Amino acid sequence: MITMDDIIREGRPTLRKVAEEVTFPLSDEDKKLGKEMMEFLENSQDPQKAEELQLRGGVGLAAPQVDVGKRITAVLVPSMDPDSDEPEFKDVLYNPKILSHSVQQACMGEGEGCLSVDRDVAGYVVRQARITLRYYNAEGEKKKIRLKNYPAVVVQHELDHLNGVLFYDHINEDNPFALNEGVLVIE
Ligand SMILES: O=C(O)C[C@@H](Cc1ccccc1)[C@H](O)SCc1ccccc1
Numbered sequence: 568m569i570t571m572d573d574i575i576r577e578g579r580p581t582l583r584k585v586a587e588e589v590t591f592p593l594s595d596e597d598k599k600l601g602k603e604m605m606e607f608l609e610n611s612q613d614p615q616k617a618e619e620l621q622l623r624g625g626v627g628l629a630a631p632q633v634d635v636g637k638r639i640t641a642v643l644v645p646s647m648d649p650d651s652d653e654p655e656f657k658d659v660l661y662n663p664k665i666l667s668h669s670v671q672q673a674c675m676g677e678g679e680g681c682l683s684v685d686r687d688v689a690g691y692v693v694r695q696a697r698i699t700l701r702y703y704n705a706e707g708e709k710k711k712i713r714l715k716n717y718p719a720v721v722v723q724h725e726l727d728h729l730n731g732v733l734f735y736d737h738i739n740e741d742n743p744f745a746l747n748e749g750v751l752v753i754e
């Protein structure tokens with residue numbers, strides 16, 4: 568089971584490397600890793616388990632964050648509707664790729680954090696507002712989906728991890744809260 572001890576922090580080289588594509592059919596190892604990464608997210612979003620296991624809440628986790636240089640990421644974005652049990656987006660993505668995106672950009676009004684960054688870095692992380700994503704799921708099925716708003720931000724944060732990019736790389740150093748015209752601020 569993955570815990571915070573398994574999550575490497577900034578300074579570790581794997582976080583700054585471009586991860587390798589996985590091959591199909593998926594090895595048992597790659598399938599097991601995907602399952603464990605999703606289990607981590609589920610545990611981290613369960614108040615009792617998160618407390619027991621001392622987990623930071625997470626809506627995404629990429630393989631490089633557990634020191635595995637492979638293009639695998641788990642995403643679990645809970646529904647914004649507190650009465651709904653259905654997540655807004657949940658899947659383990661193998662070899663994910665953004666095929667196209669909107670001209671419009673977006674950022675989280677509260678900025679971003681990262682399980683591999685043990686400090687607050689303030690500032691807007693400007694990303695694509697809408698994306699068309701292609702990936703393979705654990706069964707090797709090719710998926711092509713469109714995402715917008717928070718799920719789109721989370722997936723772009725995770726895909727950055729597969730390319731050795733951390734969220735604060737996107738923050739404008741001179742003015743962390745500078746925003747161009749038309750950037751959608753997601754609250
Ligand atoms: O480090 C990671 O990749 C997981 C991040 C993903 C993320 C953070 C901010 C914006 C988009 C994606 C963690 O989920 S950070 C902790 C967190 C938990 C719940 C909501 C927002 C951030």
Ligand code: NI
Pocket residue numbers: 680681682683724728
């Ligand atoms: Ni992160």
